[in-house]
Amino acid sequence: MGDKAKRADARRNEEALLAAAAAVFVTSGVDAPVRDIAARAGVGVGTIYRHFPTRAELVIAVYRHQVDACAEAGPTLLADCATPREALTRWIDLFVDFLVTKHGLRSDNAALHTYFIDRLVPACADLLAAAGIAPDVTAYELMRGIGNLCVDAAPGYNPRNLVALLIAGLPETEPETEPETESGPRPGSRTAAG
Amino acid sequence: MGDKAKRADARRNEEALLAAAAAVFVTSGVDAPVRDIAARAGVGVGTIYRHFPTRAELVIAVYRHQVDACAEAGPTLLADCATPREALTRWIDLFVDFLVTKHGLRSDNAALHTYFIDRLVPACADLLAAAGIAPDVTAYELMRGIGNLCVDAAPGYNPRNLVALLIAGLPETEPETEPETESGPRPGSRTAAG
DNA sequence: TAACGATACGGAACACGGTTCCGTTTGTCG
């Protein structure tokens, strides 16, 4: 049970709604009108309500979807990147995306935050272990720190710059490549921060 | 300044609105529709908005009004009651009324809570001093304690009973009347607790 | 492939909230 044979367009629309809602939430906040989300997804409002019984449930679904995507990106990056360290860097980039996107959601629902922690901390821990980061910092600590750096990105304060500094400073127990200089953190993986 | 010569009906309506809003908030909560408040006050919604620019400001005004009423009742009771102790008891009764009424408001606005404290603690302190209550308990402590007793009055839990116990136990440094028995707190001033 | 029934869709319509607007009423003052 559970795998109801849903029609293809239904699945497509659900996916589109999740993506559209996420996008709209970024620009207009979590209180964006349902109609805006429907428009962005190119569907009618009725479609939203067939997939998500209520507005709140859509918000929750988006949140979980994003958490899942972030968690699942861990193993993928590990497999695709040249070094675990790069995978970690890239993953944190995704994580920051998520944080910046959803800065308003977590406070709403405690259960969501639990899900967030349970799902993402292990993913992060795996990356850290693979990259050979010393256990001086736990995954939770790191995520928490990054999260704190990302609270309200005002003009003139770009969280990504600070996060870049943070991950540049992460120690390694089994260093793979020796840094050439000690003079400062090199922006190893330039990200689309503008 | 400030005493703009307002028309009599205007002042009357403002007063009625404050009272009506307070009453509606008790039964329907702070989120009660503006229309309900207008109906209860026997005025049109337009009248609300002439007196209070926005719904939120009405809520604030009601809160302040209640705080003021409670604070000003202190001296009045002291003058009118047979003993300071009775004045204190009656005042606490008013205070509990207020707490039960406005259980939801304080969390909204920090400034309101400050006003609440600044205005009511001195009033309570005066009553305590007049009643000759030993400084074992400060006015703030007492109010805080009563406040805590009053959080969510569920069926089967009547905060007033507990508060009665509390004030019955207040020590006196200069007792004016010796209690006849020790067997239990006498309901000296029977209040409308039902 | 054609027909058909279940499934999903779109968006107008509804319920309900705060707020505004304006014709009417009423208090006040000379």
Next chain:
DNA sequence: CGACAAACGGAACCGTGTTCCGTATCGTTA
């Protein structure tokens, strides 16, 4: 009393979330 500013009432407006139902589409079966 008469006039005029002040205040009133409540219909109308706008922006929400949600429901409803006629229509379009998908997937299956003949």
